[in-house]
Amino acid sequence: MAEPWIRTDECDAREFRNTLGSFLTGVTVVATYDANGAGSAFTANSFTSVSLDPPLILVCLGKSYTSIDNFLNCEKFSVSFLGEPQRDLSSAFASRDPEVKGPAIASLVGDDCPYVEGSLTVLICERHNVVDAGDHIILIGRVERFTAGESQPLGFYRGAYVGIGPDVREIEQLRDPLIVGGILSHGGKVLLCRQPGSETWDVPSTKLASGERHGAALHRRFRELDVEIGASVPYSLFQEPGEKSTTFYFWVQTEEEPETGTVGEAESALFDAEDEPWTLVHGELKQAMIKRFFDEMAIGRFGVYFDMMEDGGVVALGDKLHSWQDWNASTLSAQKKPRSGG
Template sequence: MTIDPRALRDAFGAFPTGVTVVTTHDHAGNPIGFTANSFTSVSLDPPMLLVCLAKTSRNFGVMTGTARFAVNILSETQKDVSNTFARPVEDRFAAVAWSDAPGGCPVFADVAAWFECSMDRVIDAGDHVVLLGLITSFANYGLNGLGYARGGYFTPMLAGKAVSAAADGNLRIGAVVERDGQVLLIGTNPVSLPTCDAGAEDPAEALSAYLEKLTGLQASLGFLYSVYDDKSDGHQHIVYRAFLSDGKPKQGHFLDPATAAEKASDRPTADILSRFAIESSIGNFGVYFGSETAGKVHPIPVKRA
């Protein structure tokens, strides 16, 4: 079987993960670090964890030769920290408050938790290596972690708030079904998002079943995108991001969201499509709360100075 690396990467991206920054000091004593979401707890006795590192990483030589390293679990206010340590910035540590853990590895302020480890072994794994660490110290601050899936950040706090906001009322469930930068829409002019009534079912289950029946393809839901009360139709609306398996849908067609916004069947749909066009271009998604005419987009919050 021939596997397309890009398609495989996209499939891996369906699994929601936390976001970490792995740190140590180089031979000259300078702090180094990189963003990683391939982090896993391994064992409680002995206490162990692992993180994966690409062989192409500029930190590869230092990280595979170090005796100790730390894993910082970023909190939901630290999207900017994740971005900084994922980019080729010369002085990444100038943008974050940090100190040395007991063993000397850099650990950050405002994280959800951190772990300092001694290197147990480095395991070869294809185009990556696995850094297996024996935990020697840690701290847990009780904060929610920053999440990542399908190329975008999310936070548990915003997702929970959105569900609570729409828990009461007559629910309609819709989806921004995305593929290669385009959105699945119903109709030609006007166009609308695929939408169904929730009824007595779980909203997410009802929407998944509806999308699969509508398109004949396998559907998977991402995260909440919009929650609003539409006084014109008397419904509460919840809109999710969603994804379909490969293939041509039985109904609906994929269009550029910015262009499609001009053909939208109503103002909320036009607003959703216009916002999605902007947010998908920068990879930073928020959750809208409000009515069909006014509300607020709650972006993933950034760390305060």
């Protein structure tokens, strides 16, 4: 039986990235000081050794990384191998939210070069060479000194953290992560995004990190597009044919019209029904979901879709979103009302 090969010129960047995620890696934090002595750091799993003599290693960072110049021009940088207890710290260094990443940057230690204290291993490197490689930069460092501790390493596999130790059951029991996304509508239009150079648009979505609440994940994803969202209501839960991940989409609210354009690594735009945006995205069920949203928006009647074994089902949404306190209070009040006999 022939392998189901997928051509890279016929798939989007996300599908290729997900495939690369099936290679189990460790997790590192790469750090340096900028010209003003402020720390700069990012989480990376694209690390490898290059040479023993001389002692060379490399890491890769995207060209869209806002602080890339600090690493292109630095004299020294560090690579900290994270241990299993440092999952939250890894997520903090990977965040684009200043309120999340700021405290992580402030926790860096080191005089001539910052690094993550308490790491499994730390390499202090002199910048040896920089190589241009597509949408990334390969930063090659010559290891000047290193320190190694005792801990269980932190692994990364298919978009999720895993612990790696004598007991490998966590890896064996790993399930594909839940993807959460948000349908944002404003003025009869829906917001979609895409990677630069891609012809395929998508509903803003992200993989739910270990221990992360869906609301935080949605806010994180939309902030990457410079969009602030408010309440979110469940709208559609399904699994695309041929895909392992389950996707949970929410109808998200915003008070102001979102700004569109290119922000960081993504481009966003608003589409109305005449644009037929459901034809611009990949995935049969996702296309049907966007089409359904426009149909329901036209008549002002919405429902929540749930994927089932042979077909899908829809539960009608009520009049508006109520806070839990208000809903609970009204429910208790209704329960206390006397029932008429009969």
